[in-house]
Amino acid sequence: xxxxxxxxxxxxxxxxxxxxxxxxxxxxxxxxxxxxxxxxxxxxxxxxxxxxxxxxxxxxxxxxxxxxxxxxxxxxxxxxxxxxxxxxxxxxxxxxxxxxxxxxxxxxxxxxx
Amino acid sequence: xxxxxxxxxxxxxxxxxxxxxxxxxxxxxxxxxxxxxxxxxxxxxxxxxxxxxxxxxxxxxxxxxxxxxxxxxxxxxxxxxxxxxxxxxxxxxxxxxxxxxxxxxxxxxxxxxxxxx
Numbered sequence: 001x002x003x004x005x006x007x008x009x010x011x012x013x014x015x016x017x018x019x020x021x022x023x024x025x026x027x028x029x030x031x032x033x034x035x036x037x038x039x040x041x042x043x044x045x046x047x048x049x050x051x052x053x054x055x056x057x058x059x060x061x062x063x064x065x066x067x068x069x070x071x072x073x074x075x076x077x078x079x080x081x082x083x084x085x086x087x088x089x090x091x092x093x094x095x096x097x098x099x100x101x102x103x104x105x106x107x108x109x110x111x112x113x
Numbered sequence: 114x115x116x117x118x119x120x121x122x123x124x125x126x127x128x129x130x131x132x133x134x135x136x137x138x139x140x141x142x143x144x145x146x147x148x149x150x151x152x153x154x155x156x157x158x159x160x161x162x163x164x165x166x167x168x169x170x171x172x173x174x175x176x177x178x179x180x181x182x183x184x185x186x187x188x189x190x191x192x193x194x195x196x197x198x199x200x201x202x203x204x205x206x207x208x209x210x211x212x213x214x215x216x217x218x219x220x221x222x223x224x225x226x227x228x229x230x
Contacts, residue, residue, distance in 0.1 A: 027137060035220075042220045042221055043220040045217050045219075058214075058217060079154060090158065098208060098210050101148060101163060104157060104158035110188065
């Protein structure tokens with residue numbers, strides 16, 4: 001079974017802090033994704049990566065950056081956390097291929113106070 | 114840009130009954146892929162079923178089946194013999210066919226399904 005592990009299940013940070021959300025997958029998947037989930041808005045793509053050191057912006061990249069130095073790890077960075085970034089963050093990975101499903105982690109619920 | 118619409122924020126079904134969750138999408142493409150995901154209270158998103166647009170036959174996975182109407186751009190999920198464990202948030206997702214780098218999934222806003230005794 002594919003395992004996608006997010007480093008924290010719950011996180012509380014202060015406004016202005018730099019925040020790192022870590023995600024690791026163990027199935028040698030080429031593609032990794034960061035989504036944000038908010039009630040009534042569904043899942044919205046922040047960034048994705050299709051190879052090491054490669055990244056592409058999703059639908060809502062503002063205020064976020066990402067890093068993929070190794071194939072199995074994809075980090076989401078909030079350079080200066082703000083209260084409107086309080087949300088559930090979901091990491092996912094997949095093989096290359098249109099029919100390949102996404103495999104998700106358990107999510108990190110981030111609260112910015 | 115593609116959009117996915119789930120018009121039912123909440124649904125309820127009695128145990129052992131059948132329920133249908135609706136999903137429509139907007140695209141100008143002829144080749145694409147559709148998915149249903151389930152998110153139980155544990156938050157782990159799980160793939161329920163998937164459909165390739167060029168296949169006319171509706172996908173089926175045990176108690177889960179889809180009604181794919183390409184012309185109407187509709188992709189509904191039918192859950193038969195509903196069980197308490199089916200209670201979850203259900204998301205419909207669309208992926209366009211691509212030839213380049215990874216293609217993202219676009220998700221709907223979700224339908225929360227309650228299963229009652």
